[in-house]
Every structure is written in structure tokens, then in C-alpha cells.
Amino acid sequence: MASLNIEVFDAKSSKKSPILLENVATSDTVLSLKKQISSKNGLGVERLSIRLEARGKNVPDEKRISELELPPKNAQIYVRDLGPQIAWKTVFLLEYAGPLFVYPIFYLRPSFIYGADAASKPIHLAVTIALFAHSFHYLKRLYETHFVHRFSNGTMPFTNLFKNCSYYWGFAAFISYFINHPLYTAPALGSLQIYAGLAGFVLGELGNYSIHILLRDLRPPGTKERKIPYPNSNPLTILYNFTSCPNYTYEVLSWVSFTVLTQCLPAGLFTLAGFIQMKIWADGKHRNYKREFPNYPKNRTPIVPFLC
Template sequence: MLKDNETLGNVGNPKQLYFKDLGPQVGWTTVFLTEYSGPLFAYLLFYLRPSLIYADSNAPTHPVVDIAMFCWIGHYAKRLFETVFVHRFSHGTMPIRNIFKNSFYYWGFAAYVAYYINHPLYTPPVFGTTQIYIGLAGFIICELGNLSIHIALRNLRPAGSKERKIPYPTSNPFTILFNFVSCPNYTYEVGSWFFFTIMTQSIPSGLFMFAGFYQMAVWAAGKHRNYKREFKNYPKGRKPIIPFLM
């Protein structure tokens, strides 16, 4: 398989050349804007128009429902901001058919989580405001950490370059996780949904967290292997996603 920076002249004189038409392609910016805008609007539909979803839409709501909405919208607004202003994407593309599969995951879970949290019969956390504020504080910290890691990774590679370096902590205290894991952005991402689940005490939120953790653990393991393969001096104490464990 040819890499993006290779040409046919670099492969010598092969006897056979296989070509596969993957169909229409879309750039990664379009992919992420599509994936992340859906959960934002889907959640708002349940929050702002409960009469379209539930029979008893006039029941009073607990303040945690409002807090959860701001957290959810803030998370995906951050992702959209990062897609446009922080992340640097290669010129690679993805088959347009894959957008539907990826979007189904994000959009589907958004509707699933929003349906339960905004339901008139939703039960607030058993430990009241203490549980809510602990979850909210943890969520905000992890969101700031995730953004900090993305900015650090962006600054690690000059614009227009494919140079790869070993990421290390910067002056930003949130980047200290680079001392322990290869993909702290995933660590913070899982942490955000862990604390969101604590804050809302919602089973769908927990399922969303576990599904995301599984996928990010797979990605982190692959990136961790690539780091160790590419850099002989890669720190040996780092784990892929969870400090000291995995």
C-alpha cells in the first residue's frame, strides 16, 4: 500500500498493481464537523422541545438537567472549535459512506442520553448537590485538560510539516499526564464522561462512556505501539491511556 507521500516511481517495477475504488471521498474537517454537530443539535431537540418527545412535557425539571445540557453542548462546541481552529489535518480523506456509520454512533448516543436525562420522570442523583457539583467540577477539569493536550499536540508539529516528535509536558499543568500515558487526550475524554455520568446518575451516560473508552483504548494502544516503534528513546514508564495500568 502506497503512503500519501509516495509515488509509483518509488516502488520500482512491480509485476502487478492493484487499484481499489473507495468511492466518493470527504476531507477530515468535513467528517468531524458532521459527526460533532449532530450530537449538539440532537440533544437540544430533547431539551428545548420536550413536547415533541414526551407526553407529560410540563413536569418541573431538576437543575441538574440544565447543567447537563450546558456540559453536553459545551463539550461538542469545544470539539467543533478544535476542528476548525486547533487540529491540523493531513490531506487524507475518508470514504463518504463511513460518515453515516460514524455519525450514527455520535448522533444515536446523543439521542439516547438526552432522552433519559430530559425525561419528565428523570430521577436526580441520590446524593443531591454534592454529587452534582463533584461531577461538574471533574467534568470541567477534564474538558480543560483535553483542550490543553490538543493544543500541546498541535504545537508539537509545525504547520505544513509531517515531522513527529515525542510529546512531553509543557508549562501547562494539565499536560503533566504526558509523563504517564501516551494519549492523555483520551484519558481526559473518558474522564469527562465518567464525571458526567456521576453528575447525572444516568445509565445511558455510563454506556456512552464505556463504549467510548473501549474505542479510545484501541486507538491509544495503536498509537502507543507506533511511538515505541518510531522512537527508541520513548519513555518506558508510559501506558497507552490509563496511568500505571493500560
């Protein structure tokens, strides 16, 4: 069995003495390499990023040493400490649980927020429907995080927890404050606007869930296998004929519809912020699909059919 001696340099500081790994089997994986480095520098495996160049890209755990094309002599790699890590699933559960508890406070305890007289004010139908729609959305996200999603990466930087929670929890409070305010202005078109918004919201939620189920079934449990997604028998997955990330398309539809339903500017700002971020993610995934699969459908756009 072929083996190598590999010098492991710190990606941030080349002045540090390298770690020498002796007789590393070329059939071993990068994950196995991380475990050996971890035993020497004391850092957890999840904190380590293996690179072929100091500023290069992270090498996937499943790659074998032979695939790295290291020279038989003077083989060198770089390791970067990613800092304290936290499981993706934990972050998602916490960031989605916040809005589920924050938003109803303004509806159920208005006197705490708006003053003693607020509890006696009438509550518009749109306000009540918005409460159930918003709560359903985050209940669905919690359910999908626990039972549906299969994460390709196990962890993310611990600091992301505070950034993500601040975004979701903060926007939930911002939106809820205005929708549940005693001076809330009802939608201009009345019931027509409310129920049209609700119908769009339900369609977006069902479509988003359908795409997540399709993506789950596309990846066998415990693997990072990637395939080109195509529509299945569920008609809501037909968007895969037009976009690379229809789950984001449906997500945007849900929040556009929620904005129509509530006629609330903060909800519109949340929708815009979400669309900008999802467009960035969709562009990246679209490029990766085209790079990885030469036969990737050319008519697909990243997130908005026929446009972008």
C-alpha cells in the first residue's frame, strides 16, 4: 500500500513549525487526515479545514489522499483553524424557534407592548390570520430541520448563531410590532386582498415543502452525493423545469403573499432582505450545478423563472 510523509503547515502563519505525518496511506480520506492532525494539535476535527494552498479552498472530507496529487517527496498541505463550531441543525432550530415565540407576544399581550388600553382594541381579521400564517411557517421550518433536511456540512462557526438569531428574532419582533399595533391599518382591498395573500402564502409553503422533500430523497442518508434535481410526480415540483432553486422561489412567494395579506411595510422589508440573500445563495448553487454537471439544463435560471 502506497504511503506518504506529509508536512502540515498552518494556513494563517507559515512561521509555525509544521506537523509531520508519517506513512499516511494514500487510500485514506481527508477526514482520516484531519483526525491525525487533531490528535497532534489538540483541535477538534470539525474546526479543521484542509487546503492544498494557504489561501486555497477547503478540500472535502470524502476525498482520498491519492486524489490530492501530492508529490511523493516533500508533500505539503495547509490546515486552518475555523474556530469554535456549532452544528447546523442546532443553529437552525434556535433561529427558527425564536420567531415562533417572539411574534405571538405582541398579539397575546398587547398591553405589555402598547399600553393598558391596547387589549380593549378590536383585532382585525388580517392580524389574526397573519399570526397563524407566521407561526405555521416557523413550525414548518422546525419540522423540516428535524425530520427532512440532510445537511451536507455538519457544523458552522459558532458566531453564526448570534448573527442568524438576531436576524430572525429581530425581524419577527419588528414585523409583529406593526401588524399587531392598535393603529394597524387594514388592507385596502379588504377580504379580497387578505384571502388572495393567504392563498399565495399557502401555495408558497406547500411548494417549498415539496421541493425540500424532493431534495431529501435525492441524497441517500449519510452521504454528500449530488445529483441534478428534476420534477417528480408532485406538480408543485414543476418549477425545476425553470429554476435551479425553486425552494427559494416558493419561499419568496410566501413572504410576498404575507406582505400582501398584511399590507405591512416591515413585512415587505423582510421579504426584500430575504430575496437578496436567497438570490446570492441561488446564484452560487446555479454556478456549482453548471460546473459539476456538463449536461445541466441550460434553460434554468437561479431563482426567478426566465429572469434571474
